[in-house]
Amino acid sequence: MxxxxxxxxxxxxxxxxxxxxxxxxxxxxxxxxxxxxxxxxxxxxxxxxxxxxxxxxxxxxxxxxxxxxxxxxxxxxxxxxxxxxxxxxxxxxxxxxxxxxxxxxxxxxxxxxxxxxxxxxxxxxxxxxxxxxxxxxxxxxxxxxxxxxxxxxxxxxxxxxxxxxxxxxxxxxxPARGADPCDGIVSTLDQLERHVFTGCTRDTCHNAPGNGHSLALVPGQAYANLVGVAPDNAAAAAAGKLRVDPGRPDRSFLLDKLRGTLAPAEGLRMPRELPKLPAKQIALVEAWIAAGAPAVGYVGGLGCEP
Incomplete structure (x- = not known):
């Protein structure tokens, strides 16, 4: 048509x-x-x-x-x-x-x-x-x-x-005059959605379920699609991993995908075919997971730190 x-x-x-x-x-x-x-x-x-x-x-x-x-x-x-x-x-x-x-x-x-x-x-x-x-x-x-x-x-x-x-x-x-990267951010989850996951939410990636996956990482949907959810990848699921396992960075598939520390058949590092995320952003994801992946509040009491 x-x-x-x-x-x-x-x-x-x-x-x-x-x-x-x-x-x-x-x-x-x-x-x-x-x-x-x-x-x-x-x-x-x-x-x-x-x-x-x-x-x-x-x-x-x-x-x-x-x-x-x-x-x-x-x-x-x-x-x-x-x-x-x-x-x-x-x-x-x-x-x-x-x-x-x-x-x-x-x-x-x-x-x-x-x-x-x-x-x-x-x-x-x-x-x-x-x-x-x-x-x-x-x-x-x-x-x-x-x-x-x-x-x-x-x-x-x-x-x-x-x-x-x-x-x-x-x-x-x-940017708007006087805009600050931390404006409107009220939690570590907010910061992840706005500063870390934005590179993953293009139309060809995790903007919505589809494109070969069921994971949307846009604000308002990322938490429910990540925390406590089994991955689509069969090898990762068989290993007992969750996309985000609260308090267990070592069993969180999201962190493995960002780091590129993947077992055979667990797919490719993310963002796929793009430069690896900065170490500071990956460290923030790890700290958030280690703190129990809270939906509200800041981990470590540090507030927003771009």
Missing amino acids: RPAPLVALLALLVPAAPGSAGEGSTDCLAAFVASAGDGRRIRCVDGDPACDSDPTPGVCRFEVSVCLNAPDPERPRCAPRDLEAYDVANVQPDTDPRHDFEFETLQNAVDLLGFPVAFDETELCAGPVAMNLPLAVRVQRGGARYRAFAKTLRGAALGPGGPLDVDGLPMKCV
Whole structure:
């Protein structure tokens, strides 16, 4: 089934046709359509409902679609063409830490349109796909501070002779004035959900049950899905492990997955194919489990320490 046509999509989203490298005669062959931005780029202050669809502090979320062969009155010289493919730029292979799995999700959505696309197949849109931009946390003298995070989405519509329409969509998430990484955090569990698990909750990972697992780590769901729950992995379950065994870090599969201390058949280290979490974050997970994995309060009486 084809996704919604461009006209319907534009009723919900802000059109983004940024910086095309093609000439006016090809600028309508592909375009990014985004839920935020000024049509050329997205710059969002974390927590601003006008652009950020994620209520979690420290993360900006936008929805982006790709639309093909979409006639544009502002580009009257551009007419739909036969398209062989559409490529979302991404670092390969997916084991490279720079590989973006959200870009991969968008590529997969575009591929479902079915190629080649004929010139008379117009207003074809794939998506929307969520783009999550987590603010970096910089620990410095006097405390921790948020730091802006940016990335650029690039794509190209390809014809029989090569690229026809090349576009880029710069996206940037900036912290709100005076925002502190510990604002609103009232427990160690809160801190884990916002500062540790955020890298695991992309659309291709643990944002919801699925993607080959039953574990969602988003705020409000992580605790019930972790504490006292047997893992899906048969080898870990047979060894008597729980995802989180309160008071028993040595029998908590979550900690094994983060450290990469896994027995045969227990799968891969997490986050999968990305750099290992900082030692301080893993130590916080261990301290939380050792303290009984409480749903409220801080372990060790230390409070929030990014």
